[in-house]
Amino acid sequence: MLDTTYRAEIPGGIELEAQVVGPLPRFLAFALDLMIRGVIMIVLSLAMIPFGLVGAGLWFLVFFLVEWFYPVLFEVFARGQTPGKKTLGISVVHDDLTPVTFGSSLVRNLLRVVDFLPLMYLLGLISMICNQRFQRLGDLAAGTLVISVKKTIKPRLLEEVKPLAPAVELNRHEQTAMVDFLHRSSQISAARKQELASILDGVTHAADEDKVLTLQRIGAWYLGVR
Amino acid sequence: MNLDKLQIRATLRSGWQALDLGYLMASRWWLPLMLSAALPGLLLFIPLLVVFFTQPLWAVFIVWWLKPLWERLPLYFASRKIFAEPISLRQVFAEAPALYLRQLLPWLLWRRLSVYRAFDMPVTILEGLSGQQRRQRLQSLHGKYVDTAVSNQLIGFLFEIILCSGLFMVLLFFLPEPLESALYNSAGELALTGQWLYSLCAFIAIFALLPFHAMAGFALYLNRRIELEAWDIEITFRNLARRKQKLASNTTSLLLPLLALSLMVTSSFIPSPAYAVVEHDQASAQQLIEQVLDGEDFGREKTLSKWRFKNPVEEENDKIPQWLIDFIEWLESHFDFFGESTDTSDTPINLADWIKILLIVAFIALLGYLLYRYRVPLTRAAADKTDADLPQVMFGLDVTPESIPRDVPAAVMRLWQNQQPREALGLLYRAALSRLLERHKLAFRASHTEAECATLVKAHGNLGLSDFFNGLTDTWQRLAYGHEVPEADVVDDLCRRWRREMDDAEV
Numbered sequence: 189m190l191d192t193t194y195r196a197e198i199p200g201g202i203e204l205e206a207q208v209v210g211p212l213p214r215f216l217a218f219a220l221d222l223m224i225r226g227v228i229m230i231v232l233s234l235a236m237i238p239f240g241l242v243g244a245g246l247w248f249l250v251f252f253l254v255e256w257f258y259p260v261l262f263e264v265f266a267r268g269q270t271p272g273k274k275t276l277g278i279s280v281v282h283d284d285l286t287p288v289t290f291g292s293s294l295v296r297n298l299l300r301v302v303d304f305l306p307l308m309y310l311l312g313l314i315s316m317i318c319n320q321r322f323q324r325l326g327d328l329a330a331g332t333l334v335i336s337v338k339k340t341i342k343p344r345l346l347e348e349v350k351p352l353a354p355a356v357e358l359n360r361h362e363q364t365a366m367v368d369f370l371h372r373s374s375q376i377s378a379a380r381k382q383e384l385a386s387i388l389d390g391v392t393h394a395a396d397e398d399k400v401l402t403l404q405r406i407g408a409w410y411l412g413v414r
Numbered sequence: 415m416n417l418d419k420l421q422i423r424a425t426l427r428s429g430w431q432a433l434d435l436g437y438l439m440a441s442r443w444w445l446p447l448m449l450s451a452a453l454p455g456l457l458l459f460i461p462l463l464v465v466f467f468t469q470p471l472w473a474v475f476i477v478w479w480l481k482p483l484w485e486r487l488p489l490y491f492a493s494r495k496i497f498a499e500p501i502s503l504r505q506v507f508a509e510a511p512a513l514y515l516r517q518l519l520p521w522l523l524w525r526r527l528s529v530y531r532a533f534d535m536p537v538t539i540l541e542g543l544s545g546q547q548r549r550q551r552l553q554s555l556h557g558k559y560v561d562t563a564v565s566n567q568l569i570g571f572l573f574e575i576i577l578c579s580g581l582f583m584v585l586l587f588f589l590p591e592p593l594e595s596a597l598y599n600s601a602g603e604l605a606l607t608g609q610w611l612y613s614l615c616a617f618i619a620i621f622a623l624l625p626f627h628a629m630a631g632f633a634l635y636l637n638r639r640i641e642l643e644a645w646d647i648e649i650t651f652r653n654l655a656r657r658k659q660k661l662a663s664n665t666t667s668l669l670l671p672l673l674a675l676s677l678m679v680t681s682s683f684i685p686s687p688a689y690a691v692v693e694h695d696q697a698s699a700q701q702l703i704e705q706v707l708d709g710e711d712f713g714r715e716k717t718l719s720k721w722r723f724k725n726p727v728e729e730e731n732d733k734i735p736q737w738l739i740d741f742i743e744w745l746e747s748h749f750d751f752f753g754e755s756t757d758t759s760d761t762p763i764n765l766a767d768w769i770k771i772l773l774i775v776a777f778i779a780l781l782g783y784l785l786y787r788y789r790v791p792l793t794r795a796a797a798d799k800t801d802a803d804l805p806q807v808m809f810g811l812d813v814t815p816e817s818i819p820r821d822v823p824a825a826v827m828r829l830w831q832n833q834q835p836r837e838a839l840g841l842l843y844r845a846a847l848s849r850l851l852e853r854h855k856l857a858f859r860a861s862h863t864e865a866e867c868a869t870l871v872k873a874h875g876n877l878g879l880s881d882f883f884n885g886l887t888d889t890w891q892r893l894a895y896g897h898e899v900p901e902a903d904v905v906d907d908l909c910r911r912w913r914r915e916m917d918d919a920e921v
Contacts, residue, residue, distance in 0.1 A: 190442060190496075191423035192434045207427075210434030212569050212630065242765045249773075276430070306587065310580035313573060317441055317626060322434065336431060356658060365650035376644050384644060387651040391658050 194321060194333065196285045204285050206335040209278045210322045211313055214334055218309075220272030225254055256297065263293040269337075279337045283321075292330040299326035351413040352405035356391060363410045370407030373400075417649050419498045424646040427637050429562030436566075436633030440625040443495055447625035450487040450506050455480075455621055463613075468606065470613040478620055482521040482531060485628040486513045489539050492632055517544060530556070532570075532631020533563035555638050563634055570627030578619035582612055804851055805860040808867075811844040815852050818845045822916075823909035835899045842908060843890040846883060849916050854879075864891060882911045 194208045232250055236243030262270040268280035268288045280288045280296070303312030303324045312324035321333055349370065358366065373381065378400075385392075385399035394402040417424070422435060440447060455477055462473035487506050490513055494501040517538050528534065534552060537543050543551050556563075586594055597608035604612060640646060785792070806814055819825040822845045829838035847867065850856045856870055868887050872880045886908055892898040 189423050190421055190435065190438055191425075192427075192431055192438060193423070207431055208434070209430070210437045211573070212433045212437070212565060213430045215569055215572075216565060239765075242769070245766055245769065306580050306583040308576045308580070310576055313576065317437060320438070320441075322437070336428070358654070361650050362654045365647050365654075369644070369647050372641075372644060372647075375642060377642075380643055384648055384651060387648065387655050390655055390662075 194285075194335065196283065198284070206281070206285055206333070207338075208321050209276075209334045209336050211316045213276045213278055213336075214316070214322070217270070217272035217276045217278060220275055221259070221270050222272075224271055225258055228254060259297045260290070260293045263288050263297075264290050273334075277337050277339065278334055280332055280334055283331050283333050285333075285335075288332055292332055296326035296330035296332050299329050302326070349401075349404050349408040349413070351409035351411075352402065353409055354406045355393075358410075366403060366407040367410050368407075370404045370411070373404060416497055417645055418652060420645070420649070421496045421498055422633075422636070424640050424649055426641060426646070429559045429634060429637070432559075432634045432637035433562055433566055433630040435637070436630030437626055439492060439496075439633060440629035443492065444625055446491060446503055447488040447629070448621055450491050450503055451484040451624050451628075452621035453507075454487070454510065455484050455617075459617060470606075470610050474613040474616045474620075477617065479526065480522065481620070481624070482526060482535070483514050483518075484621070484624060485532065485535055486516075486539050488625055488628050489535060489632055492629060493536070493540050496636070513539060516542070529564045529567045530560070532566055532627050533559070533634050534631075535628070536632055536635040554642070555635065557638070559634055559638060563631065566627055566630045566634065570623065570630070573626075574619050574623050577623060578612075578616045581615040581618060585611055585615070805858060808844075808847055808858060808860055808862070809864065811840065811847065813844050813848040813851060815848055818848050823912050826905070826909055826912075830902070830905055835905075836893060838905065839890050839893050839900070842912065843886055846886055846912070846916070850883070879915050882908075882915045885911075 192207050192210070194206050196204050196206075198204060229247075229251055233247055236247045239246070259270050262273075263280050266274070269278070273279060280293065282288060282292060300309075300312075303309050303315070303326055305311045309324075312326070315324045315328070316322045319328070323333060327333065354366075369381075369384070376384070381400045382396075385394075385403050388403065389399075392399065392402045392406075422439070427435065458480070459473060459477050462476055463470055466472040487510060490509060491501060491503075491506050521538070525531070525534075530552075533555075537548055537551050537555070541551065586597070589597075597605055597611065599605040806812070819841075822842065826838045826842045829835075829841060847858065850871065851858055854874060854876075856867075856874060858867055858870065862870070864887050868880075868884055871883045874880065889900050889904060889908065893900060
């Protein structure tokens with residue numbers, strides 16, 4: 189089964205899940221960061237004009253620091269997110285899903301030199317698309333991953349649906365499916381809803397016109413409406 | 415379309431996650447996908463190269479322009495593959511003429527530069543819609559996924575450029591000098607050989623990456639359909655219906671035999687008392703443990719081969735280390751920066767030099783700070799580990815040797831007679847911990863529990879000591895956590911045994 193989900197087991201035997209992030213969003217995040225760094229350096233170069241050669245020297249110093257430590261500092265102190273990554277909703281973590289530390293962030297960012305070869309991060313791109321977890325060489329060396337940060341969506345309750353206890357016991361996936369059916373009712377066409385509901389004829393034993401509503405009511409019941 | 419056989423996990427994904435899934439699909443099936451696009455491409459590219467022998471870039475441009483065609487066979491292949499239908503490249507090529515002809519002109523003319531191409535292509539190729547129907551279908555599909563579809567198209571194009579130029583660059587790196595100069599003419603433009611090489615790189619780049627952005631578009635399309643048609647819900651519902659059906663048929667057909675079985679089962683599942691009595695003696699248990707540890711689960715053998723010097727090179731013992739020489743030479747060569755350079759420069763105060771000195775000072779300060787900051791781990795690494803790690807406090811009890819009186823049993827009995835049983839046993843227990851830490855060098859850590867400490871003492875090997883400590887731990891825990899005051903003779907006995915195990919042992 190093809191999926192972008194990455195699973196890591198923590199010592200207690202609990203499995204954590206995360207969605208790994210591929211080359212396209214990561215490239216966009218990188219481009220955004222590049223733009224931000226570019227703007228900083230351009231503004232600084234304008235500010236350094238009055239200082240002549242000393243200014244140029246300072247500019248190069250700042251350039252060095254920004255180029256190497258901009259990603260490291262943001263990743264360590266801003267939950268693995270540079271501004272570009274934050275915009276795309278992605279974040280750097282260790283491959284056991286713990287927060288990234290200074291050491292591993294430094295390694296993965298110093299190794300950008302290798303990923304850059306022969307130009308414009310070609311090696312990094314090749315490494316990412318050959319790797320099931322989309323790791324570039326720096327990630328492989330530092331043992332890090334880029335994952336997407338979940339946005340929690342608050343479920344909206346449909347007030348008018350009266351809850352109904354299901355006749356059979358449902359497992360976790362089935363309960364989620366019932367709730368999903370209720371939440372996504374507005375997106376799914378009426379005919380498709382009817383079709384989906386008739387799959388469960390043997391479970392609900394509802395009349396044709398009640399089928400959809402029965403499932404929605406079960407969904408509401410699982411949402412805690414009483 | 416049998417959703418039960420769907421090879422991708424049906425779930426609601428964001429547009430970006432759908433693109434990532436597409437890249438995963440492409441890397442899983444890369445070879446057949448690439449071949450289904452590149453073989454027909456090559457069939458066209460070779461004659462074109464012959465025609466445009468002096469302008470090979472035109473040949474590769476035409477192949478590039480025809481990309482909407484090359485994307486069709488991979489799409490067809492993947493659409494069968496995601497439902498685990500058996501499909502071979504031969505079958506794909508048999509479908510090729512029909513697939514290529516479908517809405518050929520629009521895709522090659524006004525839709526060629528569409529920024530949604532990979533996302534829209536499945537509607538043409540797999541659903542076969544056209545005209546008004548196609549427009550309506552696209553309208554319902556696009557929705558909030560428009561920007562990710564555009565990103566796929568544009569960044570995909572950028573990736574092609576990066577790969578193409580990268581390949582060309584690598585070629586330049588590895589070509590010997592005379593050949594490299596043959597790639598360019600006197601004006602610095604690409605000569606004919608250079609153009610040929612560049613065209614080949616472009617051809618490789620186009621078809622190596624084509625599966626990725628075709629699949630990313632396809633995954634985006636699938637994601638939208640999963641969302642609109644609730645594929646994930648359908649799959650779960652079908653499983654539920656099947657489970658219910660199986661349950662129903664099982665209960666009717668198996669009811670009678672089950673009843674008969676249940677009588678036997680209840681009698682055979684009662685554990686026999688013999689289980690608890692079986693005890694392994696030390697030797698056979700050890701053998702059993704070694705047997706288990708030798709098994710495959712606990713390690714494997716690996717044969718490594720590597721190159722090694724036959725005669726190890728003897729290390730040269732210079733009196734003065736090389737780095738010191740280097741450093742002094744560096745100082746000499748930069749010496750004027752301390753004194754004379756200010757004379758040669760035009761500005762009265764050389765700001766740059768001051769900054770240089772400032773930076774060096776800052777660097778040394780940072781080094782000093784780091785040494786200071788990590789002095790504990792650094793010194794600990796140098797010093798004996800067991801001494802540095804001795805805990806001061808365990809379970810809230812002070813276990814430093816200074817806090818323990820000289821004659822422990824006497825102090826304990828005094829407290830006991832003062833009606834302070836908690837203090838008395840507390841003193842005895844922490845004195846025992848302290849002695850064990852100090853004299854028996856037991857590796858207690860502050861994080862250990864009482865039971866873990868008892869286990870460590872047992873592992874230490876002194877049976878009498880371990881027995882005493884077990885008794886003490888038990889009595890202390892009952893008092894400390896269970897508020898169960900022990901009998902006077904128990905405390906008496908513990909004190910006597912303390913003298914035997916702790917005080918006598920050292921004499």
